[in-house]
Amino acid sequence: MHELAVAQALVEQVEAVIAQHGATQACLIRVRIGPLAGVVSELLASAFPLAAAGSRAEHATLDLVAAPIMVHCQTCGAETEAAMNRLLCGACGDWHTRIMSGDELLLESVELETVPT
Numbered sequence: 133m134h135e136l137a138v139a140q141a142l143v144e145q146v147e148a149v150i151a152q153h154g155a156t157q158a159c160l161i162r163v164r165i166g167p168l169a170g171v172v173s174e175l176l177a178s179a180f181p182l183a184a185a186g187s188r189a190e191h192a193t194l195d196l197v198a199a200p201i202m203v204h205c206q207t208c209g210a211e212t213e214a215a216m217n218r219l220l221c222g223a224c225g226d227w228h229t230r231i232m233s234g235d236e237l238l239l240e241s242v243e244l245e246t247v248p249t
């Protein structure tokens with residue numbers, strides 16, 4: 133399962149952020165996923181608890197934010213949002229477009245909790 137590997141990588145990143153800030157645990161993890169990232173949000177959401185089990189991200193809420201596909205038009209130069217199966221320029225309708233973003237899978241933010249010991 134590909135999403136499990138992605139979830140494990142996210143948990144590792146979160147653990148690094150926790151360590152960096154001397155926090156106790158993460159309470160909210162926000163991840164930005166583009167439609168071209170090749171990751172199914174639902175599968176990632178269900179793989180996350182498995183990957184996070186026993187880690188300091190275990191009790192965190194996973195917030196998956198859907199990022200749009202942005203294309204740059206080579207005809208008119210506009211940067212517009214496009215649909216996954218229809219990468220057309222939103223301004224002039226030309227199909228000579230280049231994908232600017234939409235394939236990202238980013239750890240956008242982590243909310244940490246520090247419990248004094």
Ligand SMILES: [Zn+2]
Binds near residue numbers: 210222223226
């Ligand atoms: Zn255009």
